[in-house]
Every structure is written in structure tokens, then in C-alpha cells.
Amino acid sequence: MADKTAITPTRDQNFPEWYQEVITAADMAENSEVRGCMVIKPCGYAIWEQIQSQLDAKFKATGHKNAYFPLFIPLSYLEKEAEHVAGFAKECAVVTHHRLEAGPDGKLRPTGALTEPLIVRPTSETIIGAAYARWVQSYRDLPILLNQWANVVRWEMRPRLFLRTAEFLWQEGHTAHETSDEAVKETDQMLHVYEEMAREHLALPVYVGRKSASERFPGAVDTLCIEAMVQDRKAVQAGTSHFLGQNFAKAAGIKYLSREGKEEHAWTTSWGVSTRLIGTLIMAHSDDDGLILPPRVAPTHVVIIPVTPKPDTKDAVLEACNKLAAELRAQKFHGDPVRVDVDTRDINGGNKNWEWIKKGVPVRVEIGPRDLAGGTVFVARRDKGSSSKTKESHPAATFAAGISDLLQNIHDSIYERALAFRNENTKVINSKEDFYAFFTPKNADKPEIHGGFALAHWNGSADVEAKIKEDLKVTIRCIPFDKTPEAGTCIFTGEPSQQRVIFAKSY
């Protein structure tokens, strides 16, 4: 018989429900009564605060500043770029009135109809483009390198906490440049920033690459992305960086007098990551006992749990716990003080322990009377699972000094596990038959367990992509950068192909 798990169902039993239960057990978020809009609870929001401050530092280190642009976009602005509006028209929240008044029946209804409807921003290229058009006259005004932290709204018919919600939090970078080259370099640079964030902060190995034309951001010339694999072998697009060419500059009229005295349109980029990163890290790392947080973004690195079976040793135990907390807080992990909680609540120790397991805190430390006597602390790593067998006794005197190494080791082990899982489930596929078999559930009882990333040759045709999507719900996740180009034959058409691309089911 399998061990009892803290989360029911397990990943193997029902992955989507497991995901929902992990979020509930860690008290991270919940659905609100407003369709598709979530409430991000303190335990979830604290992770976002870590992601936000760490990414923000990277943006500033690469020369970007923050600004803030209006929530509302006039319909006429959105319409200026034809592909763009077509891409977002089906999921727009539309403001049509600006007051409420009681009707004859006494009930409040919208009044004060707007002459032009306002769209709650699904993304801000058009409204920011209008500002840049005002700000840019000469090449001397370029580049503009801005970012905003904001909420955006895309009306979702099938919402899922963090991964796909009608309102979500994100950052959107918007830059304008003098030359195409510069804008392309910016697009690449920010993709690299996202890849580094995923790897070094979220312990997520990601493929970096280019979207196929049919998966591009509406209005972009080129969309680069980072793609992660989660534990049901599906892909999550975790961040995108778009080279917009002159499309949005022409739509908004971002023009400048060049060094040669000619009027030119600027070249723009945009790039973003969102609260979806939280969903990705949950799905990638957590286990059947709940959340496993990569240490860099964990709001609490270490929780210390006093074990106080007897009143006469309680004070000494608490004192030892607080002393260790102070020692740990004096240590740094990647430049930040180590974040420590001491859980002195007067509740059952087992419940307490399980609560922190489910919340994914990287390191749990127990100190009891026996530890005091022996000069030890009892240490459990969340990444090693929940079994009490994985707890280890450490000398109390040296534990704090080693905390940064321990946290880094935990990060590395989470990353390595995710990388091994991805590699195991990434297959080179050389025939259409194998491809269809790869993406078809083998076991009717466990429909979730199949597929992965398929590296296959493709002729570049959007029709072929559409047929695969229709048949299997599989899409091209990216044309990866880090694979050596290898000429071959498209497995769907027999036509020539320059490179293998990554196919997968996705969130």
C-alpha cells in the first residue's frame, strides 16, 4: 500500500485536481465570484513579491526604468494595428458607461454612455505607443527603455488559477529604438533575462526559441519565448519577448528625424512575464505532499519548530530557537538576509510540521530538549519529500554558517530533477506514426500520462500545424535556439526541413 499523501488526488491520479489542491493546501489563491478573476492570498502574493523584486533588479541592471500607463485603451487605438485587434477582440472587457443611476424600478443601472468604448488593457502596446509618438522627435530621444508592473485583463472562458485567469498581474517592457538591429538585440537580451530568471531563481530549465508564425503575438514580427515542461509533460509558455518591427510604430506614429535628417519610424519591442510563473513553478516542482518552493523565491527559507514536550525545558528550547533564528538571519543567500520564521504557535507539532510541508518551505528545523542536550538541530529538506526518514541531525554550532550552501544545494537539486524529468520526456521523433502514438494516451485509466516534448522535423507550413493541433491538441512550442540546425525531412509531408522543432501539448 502506498504511503498516505497530504494532497489528494496525487499527480498520477488527476494532475489538474492535484494542482488545484496544492494551491489550496498552501493557501496561495482561490477563485473569486467574479468569473475568471482570482484572489491571490498572502502566501501566493509573497512569492510574486519575490519574483517582482528580483526581476525588477535585472530590468534596472539592463538599463530599464519603470513607468505607468493608463488601464483603459480607447477602441480606436486598439484598431490601429489590424492583427493586434483581431488577436484580442474576442477576450476584451469593455467599459461603456461612467456612472450608475437608479432606473424607474429603483435598481441601479449603467448611465453616462461613453462616446467611445474603452477596453481594459489586455496588453499595452497601443496606449504606450501613443505616448512614445508624443515623446520621440529625434534619434536623440531613442532608445526608450521602459517597463510597467500592472494588471491586465483577457476574458478567459476556461480559467485556471495562476496559469490562465481573466485578470492577471504581470510586467510588460516596451522599448523603442533607432535601428532594427538594436531592437532585435533588445528582444534577445530580455529573453536571456527571462531564461536566467527561470533557471537561477525558479529552478526551471526552459527551452529558448522562436515561435512559429501562427503562434506569434498578434502584430509582432517575431516572438521569442521560454518554454518549461511541467510534471504532466505539458509545456507552459513562461515568458515571451517580441520584436515588433515597425508595425506598432507605424500604427501609433512613432517617428523620428534620423542622423541623416530623414523621417523614420522607430523599431519597437515588448516582453512580459506574469503570475503564470507561479503556476509553472507549482506544476514543475511540487509533489504529492504539496508545494516545493525554489529557495530564491521562497518567502520563508527556514522555519524553526520548537519541540516542547515538557514545561521545564520549554524556555530553554524557545531560547535556542530564537538564537538560531538570529544567527540564520545574519547569513545571506544571494545577497539577501536569510528569511526565517519561528513557529511558536501552541498547536499540535505534527499538524504544524505538515502545514509547512504543504507550504513548501525549503528547510524545516526542529529543536527539542534532546537536541539541546546534544548540541544538535534536526533538519528536513522539503525537496527530499516529507518522510521523517529524510530528517538529519546537524551540529547546532555550524548549521547557520552552512545555510547558504544548503539552500543553493536545494535549488540545484530541484533544478536537476526538473531537468532530468524534461530530458527523459523529450524524444527525438522521426515518423508521423511515432508522433501520433507519442501524443495518444496508452492507458485509459491514466489519460494524463503520455506525451512530452517531441523534437521533430517540420516543413514550416501553417496548415500542417493546424492539422496537428486539430488532431492532437499539440502545437509547436518553439523553434529552439540551442539545437544545432540539422537538415532532414518533415515527418508529416516528406518535404525538406531545416531544423527540428519542439511539439507539445500545453497550458
Next chain:
Amino acid sequence: MADKTAITPTRDQNFPEWYQEVITAADMAENSEVRGCMVIKPCGYAIWEQIQSQLDAKFKATGHKNAYFPLFIPLSYLEKEAEHVAGFAKECAVVTHHRLEAGPDGKLRPTGALTEPLIVRPTSETIIGAAYARWVQSYRDLPILLNQWANVVRWEMRPRLFLRTAEFLWQEGHTAHETSDEAVKETDQMLHVYEEMAREHLALPVYVGRKSASERFPGAVDTLCIEAMVQDRKAVQAGTSHFLGQNFAKAAGIKYLSREGKEEHAWTTSWGVSTRLIGTLIMAHSDDDGLILPPRVAPTHVVIIPVTPKPDTKDAVLEACNKLAAELRAQKFHGDPVRVDVDTRDINGGNKNWEWIKKGVPVRVEIGPRDLAGGTVFVARRDKGSSSKTKESHPAATFAAGISDLLQNIHDSIYERALAFRNENTKVINSKEDFYAFFTPKNADKPEIHGGFALAHWNGSADVEAKIKEDLKVTIRCIPFDKTPEAGTCIFTGEPSQQRVIFAKSY
């Protein structure tokens, strides 16, 4: 003849236009094409980032955590508290549709009508109350102490950058408690946090007090506020803290089982400050040459301007500038590293200097060949005005070590000046005739220059307030806490009064 000023018109000539021009000259914000919505530019947003991080630390130090709640509020939620909806109905942005489709004329129009209109949050008591109602069952679930950083929308007919915009950024704290006492204490505590923020970070002396019933937040039992005076002698309500009693708990159904096993409604509070703080500090501190920033919230504390008249000394000057910058960055001001820019742009030195004056940077340092020879730096304090006569030579060797003291001294001098101005323009008024004269312009050419804060006795009647507002556009800003109660006679009715209250015109 008066000196030429960087800002035209001056404060005396036209205060509202001066305000607008200070913002433009410092490149802080501008109006967007979306009615009443502003674009906060990097120089303005960087101030908000300082305010945000410093306030956030205070919230966390007082036991609050951050969370995030939906942007949209169903109309039926808003209606649950009758006074509340009445207070906001006239300024609500209403979402009525969730998609766009081309009509027969090919033009896009809103489709997908919602069964219930959604209001873009003007404030979040009702939507957060709905969440708290789900989360609270027992007294053990209380208190809940949360804050959110968010955008809100109140449709403004007469917008003014930062002070009154249709969309603005703010924080809103929302707490729920077991007892009325606890909630009242929380309301007081957060008012104190705001007063301290105003005084110690924004160099704003504020009156703390209680709003009269007619100026209360819609649905509140009690509204406490901080009120600042700006340089046209008007008041700005810079922050509010509301004791909501059980009103919102009853509307949302926040019920708990008490220690005595009885079902009770929780007691709630809410409190907020917004980007309006930026408008307040501009109006309070700046002069006819532009912005003057209090050092704590200045994105740049010190700008170093290399003076390089001759090519042969240029490298040595730049090296000295960078060395000083490094020394300054190693110093701390209130726990944060000193923020330094070195302006190496190849533009006219006079223009450069004026740019930093207009941006309000607290300290400007010039280093040229003569300073190198003499081992000095040339230092100008922005709070002392823009005249070159106010620049002083300092020994280069000791300048960095004294920077924290210098910045604190600048803070103190800005605060003292604002306090002296407020005190000069706060009058004890003992007759209706004097009151009306106080608030009536004396000089038709300079209608702005009159009034201030009037400390007068009032009988507590809302009708009296309404009459004064109609006659003079003057309102009761607060019933101040820090004045000794002094029985007297209402100057409008001759009826008894328990205390003087503060009357003023306001933004």
C-alpha cells in the same frame, strides 16, 4: 526686476499652472488621451517606488501582509452597503461587455453583454469583504491584516495630475477584528503610520484628526485623516483611515463564532494613501525653479556634474567624480545606500545644472579642474534655491562621510519651512465676519493668495457646513486631535461648541 525663474508662471502668478509646469519641467507625468487618466513617467514613478517600498516596510512592521483582489466588482456587491454605493455611483467605470465584433458596417462594437455589469473598483471594501466572509468562521481566524497595492478608478470630471485622476495608484489596507476596540486601535495605528510617513519621509507637517459626518468615507462609522497645507494655502487630504464598524461586515456577511460560542459580525477597517501624495509634496515644497524633493523619497540623492572645460584635465575630473560617487554610494541614509548619479552627458553645463534643479535633486556637486587642484568639491543644496550664490566649496576628503547628515539637514529644513508656512497661515478665528473675510480674495489680481487654515468653533451641524461650502467652497478638513478641547461658541450660530475645528479650501 525679479530674477528669471525656471518655471513660468510663478506660484504667485498662477498657482495651478505653476503646478502643472513644475511637473512638466521635472518630466514626472502627463495627461493621456484617455479622459482623466495620466501617464506617470519614469521621473514621477521612481518617487512612487520610493514611497511604496518605505510604506510597505512600515505595513509589514505593523503585522500586515500583502494580497491581491479582483479589479472588477459585481454591481450587486457594491449595492450591499447603501451609503457606500450612493457615494461612488456617480463616478463608476462600468464594464458591460466582454468582446468586440465587427457590425454590418465593418466597425468593431462591444458584444457579449454581461448578465451583471462589473464596476472597475473605486475601492475594494465590498469585494474584499466577500473574501473575508469566506475566510472567517471563528474568532481564531481574526484578525485579518491585509494590504493591497493596486490601481483604482473614480471617474473625475475635473482631473488634475496626481491630485485627482480617473485612475490612480494606491494602497488599501483592509482589516477585520474580533472587537470594536481592536478595530478602533488599528484605525488609529494606521493614521499614525501615515502621519509618520508624511513627517519623516515626505517632510510634510500634517494635522491629524477626524472628519465631520458629512465628509466621512461612504459607509464608514468614523474617518480619520491627515491634512497637509500646500503653498496656495489650500488643504490636501493626504491619507485616510476608516473605522467601518460592522457596516461592511454585515453587508458582506463576515461572521464568526465568538469565544462565548455566539455568532457575531466582525469589525473592520480600511485605510489608504495614493499617488496624490506626490501631488501634495510638489505643491508643498517646490519653488519657482521647479521641484524640491525631500531626500528620503528622492530617487537620486546626489548628482555629480563633471566640469570639463579642457581636454587635458577631463580624464582626471571624471575619475574624481566616479571616485566620489563610489564613496557616497558606500554611505547610508536611513539604512539605504546613498543614491548617486554622475551626469557625464556631453551637453552644455548650464543646461545640465538647470535640468537637475528642475528635477529637484537634493544635492548637486560640481567637480572641475580647480576643485581637483584645491582638493574641494562645489556643493549646492536644492532646498536653498537655485542661485549660484548658495553654492559652497567643501573639502573633497570629508564630503562623503557627512552626506547622511547633510541629507537629514535638508530634510529638516524643508520640513521646518513647510511647518512655518502652515503656522503662519493657520488663524484662530472668532467671528463669522472674520471667517468670511479670511476666505475671500483681497486682491483681484492675485485671487489665489488668501485663506489658509481657520481654527473656529462650530456647533456640529451639517447644515452649517453645507452653507459654508456653498458660500465659500470651504469645508471642515478635520476635527484635530492635537488641540486641547476648548469650549466656546459656534461663530456661525452662536450655539455651544466643544472644540475648534479646521476649515479650509481644499484640493
